[in-house]
Amino acid sequence: MNTLGYYFRFTNFGESHGPAMGGVVDGVPAGLPLDIEAVQAMLNRRRPGSGAGNSTRRETDKIEILSGIFDGRTTGTPIAFTIANSDARSEDYDLMRDAIRPGHADATYMLKYGIRDHRGGGRASARTTAATVAAGAMAMQFIATAGISVKAAVESIGGFSDEQEIEDALAHARAEGDTLGGVVRCTIKGVPAGLGEPIFGKLQARLALAMMSLNAVKGFEYGEGFAAAGKKGSESLDHPVALDSALHTEQNHAGGLLGGISTGEDITMRIAFKPIATMMRPIPTLRTDGTPCTLEPRGRHDVCAVRRAVPVVEALASLVMADALLAARLSRM
Amino acid sequence: MNTLGYYFRFTNFGESHGPAMGGVVDGVPAGLPLDIEAVQAMLNRRRPGSGAGNSTRRETDKIEILSGIFDGRTTGTPIAFTIANSDARSEDYDLMRDAIRPGHADATYMLKYGIRDHRGGGRASARTTAATVAAGAMAMQFIATAGISVKAAVESIGGFSDEQEIEDALAHARAEGDTLGGVVRCTIKGVPAGLGEPIFGKLQARLALAMMSLNAVKGFEYGEGFAAAGKKGSESLDHPVALDSALHTEQNHAGGLLGGISTGEDITMRIAFKPIATMMRPIPTLRTDGTPCTLEPRGRHDVCAVRRAVPVVEALASLVMADALLAARLSRM
Amino acid sequence: MNTLGYYFRFTNFGESHGPAMGGVVDGVPAGLPLDIEAVQAMLNRRRPGSGAGNSTRRETDKIEILSGIFDGRTTGTPIAFTIANSDARSEDYDLMRDAIRPGHADATYMLKYGIRDHRGGGRASARTTAATVAAGAMAMQFIATAGISVKAAVESIGGFSDEQEIEDALAHARAEGDTLGGVVRCTIKGVPAGLGEPIFGKLQARLALAMMSLNAVKGFEYGEGFAAAGKKGSESLDHPVALDSALHTEQNHAGGLLGGISTGEDITMRIAFKPIATMMRPIPTLRTDGTPCTLEPRGRHDVCAVRRAVPVVEALASLVMADALLAARLSRM
C-alpha cells in the first residue's frame, strides 16, 4: 500500500524524523537517459522556501541514487534512492509525545498500529512527498519521451485567485496563527490517445487515487467536474471534429478522457486542499489517555501547503501517466 | 485492471451484449453466511425501472452463483457468478457500427484496441455495473458483520434537490431529448477506527479510485471536500472530545478520515455525475473513417443515470470497506 | 492467490462438484484471433479417457465463452469462460463427509477454513485444472504468434520409461488397487532471447511456481536440474558459439535460461508427480472428530494422473510464457 502503479511502480518509504526518506522505482524500461539534476531541481521546487506561507525547516533534500542507473541511463533494474533527513529536530516534538494534534493522523495511527512515531507526524508527514517528487521527476522524463508534459499551478488560496489577494490572505492568516487551503489545477498535454484501462484502471480513477493519497487533499475532479452535475447533456457535449490517431473535439468538457481512456485532448483536473491542521495558536485537544490538554505547537510549520503541493501534484500525475504509457504497450497484438 | 481491491478482490467481466456479465470475488473469508436473495435485491435496485429518467431495456438481472459457496456459507475459495444478458437487442446498434457516439468511449476504445464491440458500448457500458453491484452486495454483508453500513442517496439532479423540481426537470429533459447529471452523497456508518493504509492505500484514495471508475463520474470529494479549499484552518478543525477505541470529535469536517485512516466518525463523500451522453436527438458526429455523419440513437437509454447509480455507489463503497477491513487484520502483532 | 501471472493473468475458479469450473483471462492483447475449437481440443486431451490408469467420470468439458471475444478476436477485455460440471455425482462422496482421506487436502482445508466442500475434493480437486487447460490453450495461441511452442510428454511412470513396461505397471497397480506416480518432461521451443525478469521474476521461478501449483507435483527442475549438483563447473558449462539476437551454445546444460532470462535455446524442465493418494482399497484413517475409521473409496479415480497431467503442464508453461512475453514488451525504451 506504499506502492503506486502496476507497471511503473513507485514504493515510498521513510518517516519525517527517521534517517532518510526514499523510494524504489521499479519497471522503468532500460535505456532511458535520466537527468538527475532535473530530478534535484524538481525536489528543490518542493523544498521549504522563505516566502510567506512556508515552513522554516531547512532541508537540502539532496537525492542519492543507490541503484538502477549506469552510465547515465536506466538499466531496467530497480532505481532506489534516498533523501537524507538532515534537519530533523526531534526535540521539538517531545511535547507531543502524549498529545494528539487535531486534524492530524496522530490518533488514527495510534488506534491503527498501537504504536506511533510521534516526531513530526512520522509516516503521516508531508515530508514523505519528497520521495514522491523524486520518483515523479523520473516518471516525467520517461513520459516526455512520448511527448507528454504535466503542468500544475495554484488556482486559488483561501478562496482568492488574484496574486496580491493571496499574499494578503497568507499574511493575515500568519498573523492570526491560522492557515489556508486552496485549489491546484493540473493539465496534461501531448497525451497519446488510448491511455487508460477499463474498468478499475480508468485514467481518472488512477489519477484520483494518486491525488487523494496526497496529504490534505479533500477533493478531485476532472474535465467539468462537479459543475457537470448541474448541466444538461446538450450543454456538456464535445463535438467531434476529426478522428485520426486521436479524437479531436470542438470543446473539451470531458477533460481529455472518455470511458477512462485518453482521447488525445488535454487532460484537465482540479485538486482541493484543506487548510493545514497545525496552527500557531493554542489548541485544546486530548492526551493519548483521553484526558484534555492544550497543545502549543512549537515545530516548524507552513501557513499554507498549496504552493509546495504543486510539484507533488505534477509528480503524482507523471507517475500515473508513466504507468498508463507502459500499460498501453500491452493493449494490442 | 478489471480487478478492484487487494485483499477482498473483485474482478469484473462482461460486455453489454455478450452472453453474460459477471465477476469473481476472491479473498472472502470462509464461514460468512451469504444471503443471495439480498444480493438479488440489490441487483434489482439497479435494474432499469419504469420511472421517469429510466431506460426501457428489460433485464431480469438474475444472479447465478458458480462457486465459492457451500451450504449457504463462503468456503474461502473464489466466488464466481454470472448475470445473463437476456434482453440484448444487438440489432439496435447496427447503425452504430461505423459511427462514434460523442461523449462515449467508442472512439477511445477503437484508438486503444484497434477493435471494438460496438453493441451498446460493449465493455464501456454501464451494464458492467451489474456485476459490481452483485459483488458489492456480498461485500456489504461482510462489512455488516463488523457493524459497518453504507447508505447512498441522490443529493441533486440537474442542480435541483427538491423532489418535485427533480421530477419536473427529468420530464422536461425527456421531452427535449436531453439528459441530466447529478450528485450522489454516500455515508458510511459504524466504521471501526484504524481502517485505511498509508500512503497510497489511504481510504479516501481507495474510495476515489472506486467511485471514479464508475461511468459518468466526474468528481469525488469527502468530508468538506472542495469547500475546505476556501476555509481557514480554524474554521475547518474538528475538536476532539473523547479518545477510546475511536476518536470522537465535536464536528466532522474531516469526513471520518485523518491521514487516510478512519477515526470512527462517519465517512462522508459526494460523487458528481455528468449528464448521460446519449441523447434522444440527432447528434452530428464522425464515422470511424473520420467522415461526418449524424447519429440517430435508437437504443434504449436513460435520461438520467444518477438514481440507478445509487446502489452502485453503495456497492463500490462496500467493496472498498471490505478490503480495508481485511487489511486491518494485518496491521498489528 | 487463485490468479497466475502479472501481465497475462489467469484467475481460476470452481469446485469439483459445484455448478461449473471456469476462469477469467485478463491482459490478453486485443486483436488476437482465438480458435475456440483448439481450446476445446486441448480440454479434450485432459478429459478422463477409457484407457488404463484413467477415471471413469464422464464430463463433456465443453467450454463456454462469456466475454472478451468479438468476431473471433480478443477485444482486450477480460475473457471469462465456464466449463459445466455435468457428471458430478455428489452422493458418491456422502460417506466422506466425516472422514479425511489420507494424502488429500481434506484435513488441511478443514483446519484452514473451518469448513469444507467434501464432495470430490472441492477446490482441491484436480478438476480445477480443466479451467487451467482452457486458459493455457489461449495462452498457447498467443505465444505461437511469437513462434513459441510448448510440448510436454510422459518420461516415466512408476519408474518405467518403456511404453509396454508402463502399461504392465499400470495394469498391475490397478489390479492391486494401488496407484503410480511419474515424471513429465516439458520443452519450450522458439523462445526469443530476453524473456524473464530479475530477481523474483526469473523464468525458472515462474515456471516452478506454476508447476508446483499443480496437484500431486513434488519436484521441479530445469536444464540439468538435480544432476548439476554433483558435477564440476567444467562439466556443466555451455560453450557459446554465436551471439546474434540470441545466444547460441554448443551444449544446453543451462536449459535455455541464464540469470533467469532466456538465451534463445530450448527451455527444458522435468516435473515429478507422486502417486495418486486415493487408492481402491480400504484405508485406515480418521474422522474429522479425530476418531479412527476405515475409508472405502467409492468415487471414480485414476490409477495414475501423469498422462492426464501432460496437457496441464503444457497449459501452465504456456501461461508463464505468455506472461513473460508481455513483460518483455516493457523492458526497453
Added chain:
Amino acid sequence: MNTLGYYFRFTNFGESHGPAMGGVVDGVPAGLPLDIEAVQAMLNRRRPGSGAGNSTRRETDKIEILSGIFDGRTTGTPIAFTIANSDARSEDYDLMRDAIRPGHADATYMLKYGIRDHRGGGRASARTTAATVAAGAMAMQFIATAGISVKAAVESIGGFSDEQEIEDALAHARAEGDTLGGVVRCTIKGVPAGLGEPIFGKLQARLALAMMSLNAVKGFEYGEGFAAAGKKGSESLDHPVALDSALHTEQNHAGGLLGGISTGEDITMRIAFKPIATMMRPIPTLRTDGTPCTLEPRGRHDVCAVRRAVPVVEALASLVMADALLAARLSRM
C-alpha cells in the same frame, strides 16, 4: 518482479558494484520487536569467509535501517535498509566489458535490456542475496513469534556428503581452477496447520518460486520429491494418527503439505545448486560483437557457493512463511 510476497512484501534492489544493496520490507505488522543485531548476525553468516571454497571479496555487509522501526519495534510502515558496497573493485571487471562470461547472465541481460552493468554481474550477481538475507532475518523473527523455525544445511557438495570428502573435493577443484555444486536441505518446524493458499498460492509453489529465484539453483523438491515419482501410492502414504489443531501422521512423505496447505508436520525440501560458472581457468567465449575471445577471470570468486547459500535459503523460506502467516489471518471469519 523484484518483489517477493503478497502480504509480507520484500523488494530487493541494488547491483554488485553500485553504491549499495538494499531492500524495502512492507507489510510487517506494527509492534514486532526487531533485533537488528540478529539481522546483522545472519548477514555475517552469508558474508564471504576465508575457508576453502570462498571468495576473497571483503565486505563488512553492515546493515543500515532507514525507516519503519521506532524504539526497537516495527511501526507498520515500510522498513527500508541499505548494505553498502564498500569493497567493489570495478577495475577487476574492465576486461569483461566486451566479453560475455559463459554460464552467466551477461548475454541474456544484454539481449534483454540492450544495456548492462558489466561490473561483477551487476544485478545478476549473487551479491543481491545480501539484501534478501537481511529481509529474511526480519521475517525469521516475525515467524518465530508463531513458533516457526527454519533451518537449512548443506546435504552434499560435488556429490559428497561426508565432511572430509567435501573438503578434499573443494581443495581439488580449487587446485584445478574448477568449481562444484551441491544440495541444500531445508526444514521448517513448528508450522501451524492451515498455512498456504489454493491454487497458485500453494505453499510449495511459493517456496519453489523463492528458491528458484536464487542464483545457480536448478531444482526444487519437497517431501519425497522426485523419488515419489517411482513409488506406489501404498508406499507413499502417510497414515493419520491424530487430528486436533493439526494433522499428525505416522510418516511424513508429504513433507508437511497437503493440497498446498500445511498439516502441522515439518516442511522438508531440497534445493539443487549447479557449480559456479566462473572458473579460475581460461575459458573460450565470445565478445558482445560475436567474435571469439578467451576469458581470463581476475575477479574474486567462490569455488563453491553452496555453503554461503545456506542462510539465503533460510531467508527465502522465512520470507515465504511470513507471507503465509499473514495470509492465514484472512482465511476465516
